[in-house]
Amino acid sequence: MGDERDRYAQEDVISQFSEVFANRELLGNLVLRELRGKYKGTALGWFWSLLNPLAATLIFTVVFGAILRVTPSVGAGGVQNYTLFLLCALLPWNYFSGVVNAGMAAMLDNANLIKKTAFARHLIVFSATVSLFVTFGIEMLVLAVALLVFGVNPLLWIVPTVLLMLLLAVFATGLALMLSVANVYFRDSAHFVAIALQVLFYATPVIYPISLVSHVHPDSLVARLHIDTLYFWNPLVHFVEAFRALLYQHQLPSLTTCLVVVLSSAASLWLGWVVFNRYSGRLAEEL
Amino acid sequence: MGDIAVEATGVSKRFRLYHERNQSLKAAFMRGGRAKFDEFWALQDVDLQIPTGKTFGLIGHNGSGKSTLLKCLAGILVPDRGSIGVHGRVSALLELGAGFHPELSGRDNVYLNGSILGMSRKQIDRSFDEIVDFAGLETFIDTPVKNYSSGMYVRLGFSVAINVDPEILMVDEVLAVGDEAFQRKCMEKFADFREQGRTVVVVSHALSTMRTMCDEVAWLDHGKLLEVGHPRDLVDAYVGRSHEDRVETEPPEGGEQAGHGARWGSGEVTIRSVELLDGDQPVSQVATGQRMTFRMHWKAKKPVEEPVFGIAVHTLDGVHVTGPNTRDVELSTGTLDGEGWLDLHVPRLMLTSGTYELTAAVFDRSVAHAFDHREKLLRFDVTPGTPRDQNGVISLGGSWEIQAQVDSSA
Ligand SMILES: Nc1ncnc2c1ncn2[C@@H]1O[C@H](COP(=O)(O)OP(=O)(O)O)[C@@H](O)[C@H]1O
Ligand SMILES: [Mg+2]
Numbered sequence: 001m002g003d004e005r006d007r008y009a010q011e012d013v014i015s016q017f018s019e020v021f022a023n024r025e026l027l028g029n030l031v032l033r034e035l036r037g038k039y040k041g042t043a044l045g046w047f048w049s050l051l052n053p054l055a056a057t058l059i060f061t062v063v064f065g066a067i068l069r070v071t072p073s074v075g076a077g078g079v080q081n082y083t084l085f086l087l088c089a090l091l092p093w094n095y096f097s098g099v100v101n102a103g104m105a106a107m108l109d110n111a112n113l114i115k116k117t118a119f120a121r122h123l124i125v126f127s128a129t130v131s132l133f134v135t136f137g138i139e140m141l142v143l144a145v146a147l148l149v150f151g152v153n154p155l156l157w158i159v160p161t162v163l164l165m166l167l168l169a170v171f172a173t174g175l176a177l178m179l180s181v182a183n184v185y186f187r188d189s190a191h192f193v194a195i196a197l198q199v200l201f202y203a204t205p206v207i208y209p210i211s212l213v214s215h216v217h218p219d220s221l222v223a224r225l226h227i228d229t230l231y232f233w234n235p236l237v238h239f240v241e242a243f244r245a246l247l248y249q250h251q252l253p254s255l256t257t258c259l260v261v262v263l264s265s266a267a268s269l270w271l272g273w274v275v276f277n278r279y280s281g282r283l284a285e286e287l
Numbered sequence: 288m289g290d291i292a293v294e295a296t297g298v299s300k301r302f303r304l305y306h307e308r309n310q311s312l313k314a315a316f317m318r319g320g321r322a323k324f325d326e327f328w329a330l331q332d333v334d335l336q337i338p339t340g341k342t343f344g345l346i347g348h349n350g351s352g353k354s355t356l357l358k359c360l361a362g363i364l365v366p367d368r369g370s371i372g373v374h375g376r377v378s379a380l381l382e383l384g385a386g387f388h389p390e391l392s393g394r395d396n397v398y399l400n401g402s403i404l405g406m407s408r409k410q411i412d413r414s415f416d417e418i419v420d421f422a423g424l425e426t427f428i429d430t431p432v433k434n435y436s437s438g439m440y441v442r443l444g445f446s447v448a449i450n451v452d453p454e455i456l457m458v459d460e461v462l463a464v465g466d467e468a469f470q471r472k473c474m475e476k477f478a479d480f481r482e483q484g485r486t487v488v489v490v491s492h493a494l495s496t497m498r499t500m501c502d503e504v505a506w507l508d509h510g511k512l513l514e515v516g517h518p519r520d521l522v523d524a525y526v527g528r529s530h531e532d533r534v535e536t537e538p539p540e541g542g543e544q545a546g547h548g549a550r551w552g553s554g555e556v557t558i559r560s561v562e563l564l565d566g567d568q569p570v571s572q573v574a575t576g577q578r579m580t581f582r583m584h585w586k587a588k589k590p591v592e593e594p595v596f597g598i599a600v601h602t603l604d605g606v607h608v609t610g611p612n613t614r615d616v617e618l619s620t621g622t623l624d625g626e627g628w629l630d631l632h633v634p635r636l637m638l639t640s641g642t643y644e645l646t647a648a649v650f651d652r653s654v655a656h657a658f659d660h661r662e663k664l665l666r667f668d669v670t671p672g673t674p675r676d677q678n679g680v681i682s683l684g685g686s687w688e689i690q691a692q693v694d695s696s697a
Contacts, residue, residue: 026402033399037390116386118362118379119403188311281365284358285302 023120030127035134049135050142053094060086064207073209076152076250084150087143088247089206089240092165095136096172096236097197102128103176104193107184111287121280122273125180129173136165147247157246164242167265171235174268177276184286185279204236205244235264292455292486293337293360297369300330300355300510329355330366330510337503339374340484342477344497344518346525347507349547353490354382356507357459360488375454375486378404382459385444389433393424396432397447404451414450421472422446436656437551442469449476455486460549474500492549492662495605498522526603548646548663556591556623556658558647559584561598561665564630573636574672575682581631583647590624593652598631601644601663608638608680614654637681640671 064070065082072085106124107114114121140161147154154161183189205213213231216222231237238260242253253261303324330352337343345353358364359371361379386403387396397418401411419428422442432440441461449456461473477500480487491497497504497518504518506525514521544560562569564580573579581598597612611631613620620629645667648660676682 025407029399029402029408033388033391033395036395110388113386113388113403114363116363116379116381117400117403118377186312188313192312284363 023123026119027123027126027130030123031131031134034127034131050139053091053139056090056094057083057087060090060207070208073211073244073249075248079150079152079248081150084143084147084152085209085244085248086207087146088244089204091136091139091143092168092239092243093201093204093206093236094139095132095165096168096239097201098132098136099129099169099172099176100179100193100197102132103173103180104183104190106176106180107283107287115284115287121283122177122276125173125176125276128176129169133165133169140165143247152248152250154247154250157250160252161243161246164239164246164261167261168239171239171261171265171268174265174270174272177269177272181276181279181283184283200234200236203231203234204240206240210237210241235260235268238264290339291336291372292339292341292374293335293488294372294374295333295335295356295360295369296372298330298333298335298356298359298366298371299328299368300352300359300364301367302327302329328510330359332369333507333510333512335505335512335515337486337488339486340481341502342481342487342489342500344501344504345488345490345507346494346497346504346522349549351507352510353507354459355510357381357457357488357490361457373455376405376452377455377457378448378451378453379457380444380448380459380461381457382461385440385447387432387440387444390431392430393419393428393432393435393443397428397443400444400447401451404447404453406451410452414452418443418446418450421450421476423469437553438469438655438657445473449480453485455488456480457488459490460492493605494522494526495601495607498604522604544664546661546664547666548644548661550659550661552649552657552659554659555589556585556587556594556649558649558659558661558664559586559626561645561647563665563667572668572670574670575638575640575676576635576672576674576684579633579636581633581645583629583631584626585623585629585649586626587623590622591651591658592622594620594623594658595650595652595654596620596629597648597650599646599648600638601646602680603642603644606680608643635684636669637674637684638669639676639678639680639682640669641680642666642668 061083065072065086070082072080072082074080075085103125106128107121110124113119113124144154144158179189179193213228216228222228238253238257242257242261245251245253245257252258304327305324333356335356345356347353355364357379358381359366360373361377361381362371362373363379363381385396385400388399391399397415398408398411402408406414419425422439422445424439424443427435427439432443435443445458445461448458474496477487477489489497489501499518501518503515504521505515506513506521514524561584562582563573564570564582565573565577566580570579583596583598585596587594595612595614597610597614599610600608602608613629643666644663645665646660646662647664649658650656650660651658671677674682674684
């Protein structure tokens with residue numbers, strides 16, 4: 001029977017991807033709804049969406065660039081600018097945490113829709129991925145302009161950067177898929193994720209150069225507990241390093257970094273997909 | 288398309304009843320395991336075949352699993368056992384809601400809901416005016432739906448659901464909401480659907496409607512399918528059964544009377560109970576022709592201006608006999624606060640002997656929004672009296688006079 005309703009149990013990835021494609025119009029509407037909802041009512045909507053990263057940039061630049069004097073790595077053409085160095089990592093990080101947080105809230109925010117209508121539920125998570133990607137894209141464009149102004153012409157590196165952005169989207173979406181159902185079954189998941197994100201932020205070289213971790217003293221506590229080795233197990237370290245290599249240093253990322261980025265994205269999406277399909281069947285009754 | 292539109296084979300659905308209201312990770316960690324819950328089978332081994340082009344009804348007492356079955360058929364719930372086959376595009380409208388997003392305007396919700404139901408943007412553009420027109424919401428279409436009354440909500444939901452050109456339409460208890468005119472429009476739409484050979488699956492408390500509207504009816508009882516058959520036979524059997532099950536429910540002193548029908552409304556004013564009085568004496572039955580009073584006990588949580596009260600009397604097979612309300616007689620109810628009662632004095636009760644259902648409701652002054660609507664709150668018996676008419680539902684209270692024509696020319 002072609003339209004047997006056991007699609008939630010189905011593990012057939014190809015048919016599900018084709019379902020996403022068939023539902024692209026619905027996905028489009030969900031994305032539009034999200035974008036409209038976010039910027040509704042504020043004439044300067046888009047401006048506000050940029051204000052938040054701007055404020056963060058200012059704070060980090062003052063605290064870490066000017067007061068603590070973190071030395072940024074040397075970029076392409078000898079540029080050594082903490083703000084540019086920071087933004088190349090901060091914008092991807094913001095997107096990542098944005099997708100994770102939105103994914104977390106996605107099912108609860110749309111409880112009414114899920115309880116009353118039948119549609120492919122993962123589209124709700126994907127709509128967060130896509131709508132935040134729009135903002136992410138705009139921010140990255142602004143960054144590209146800033147880089148140009150400072151004489152680091154990023155034009156040649158746009159294609160690999162966009163590829164990397166897409167991979168980050170995939171990586172974040174996998175996690176968001178998992179967390180979106182976890183949050184329905186355990187309503188306090190959000191607290192744990194908030195803590196985890198905070199730890200992860202400092203465990204990723206966003207506000208400091210990775211060289212600080214690579215060069216810890218072998219007798220230090222960090223080295224003895226092997227935290228510096230553990231550090232590199234975090235895929236976000238490699239994502240951030242890849243962004244920085246492309247945009248700030250105009251280099252191709254190392255082979256290890258490329259491999260980690262690709263494999264962790266694939267693993268995250270696969271795991272997210274499996275977990276989501278396993279637990280999403282009972283969403284309508286658990287909400 | 289084949290002969291069968293929707294098919295359920297051995298469908299069982301289990302719900303979990305959690306001991307704690309909010310399952311939390313913290314609690315799960317501390318217990319060292321999964322959340323504790325009891326299991327409850329809301330549907331057991333249901334086999335059902337709904338023929339293409341037929342109007343199919345589901346009946347059964349409250350909690351018998353009608354809504355659960357409908358949600359399984361619509362793909363919103365996933366059965367734990369068994370399988371469901373659906374042949375055709377489904378559009379479902381469930382209990383007072385269409386999955387609207389409260390913050391979005393009616394317009395945005397129409398587009399969103401339409402695309403969830405599988406319509407393209409162009410298709411929605413084309414039928415948008417019709418949708419809004421059918422719902423009668425031209426002036427409110429750009430208002431967020433959170434500001435809609437329940438009637439408006441249902442009207443828009445129904446309008447979207449039927450205008451997406453579904454092959455199979457599923458509706459749950461929506462016909463009870465909305466005014467008479469809207470209900471009539473819905474019934475016409477159902478009739479159109481039937482003529483066009485589309486399939487309709489419907490759940491309703493209005494048994495008379497089910498009787499006339501459906502081609503076939505399935506009777507659910509405690510999650511099991513009792514019988515599938517001709518609506519007339521099954522509805523009568525069902526009414527007979529629920530009659531036997533009836534326990535006399537005297538209103539507890541000062542408390543809330545338990546009805547056996549659906550109840551909805553926003554609750555600013557509630558109807559606590561309805562009594563039948565003979566003079567000042569509560570009675571459980573009245574004779575035809577007797578003088579009596581219906582007393583509605585109300586309670587207002589906060590001051591409410593000019594609410595409209597009404598009752599409706601139905602026969603057991605659902606014929607609407609009468610529906611007096613305070614608006615038709617232009618009675619000002621003033622501003623209500625606290626508690627009190629409202630009497631409807633009947634000089635001569637013109638119902639013929641039999642059993643009747645009484646529905647009581649209180650609305651806002653525009654009668655668009657229900658504060659409390661209590662369907663079948665009270666069942667009462669009318670015993671034979673004078674007038675002694677027995678047939679039909681009412682007595683005209685007339686007197687006969689016979690005269691023979693006398694040929695005066697003789
Ligand atoms: N999400 C849920 N979680 C737990 N129990 C539920 C849930 N939904 C319905 N039930 C229970 O399942 C039974 C059947 O409900 P329902 O299908 O709504 O009955 P009906 O529509 O015939 O009145 C009821 O006992 C109800 O309490
Ligand atoms: Mg129900």
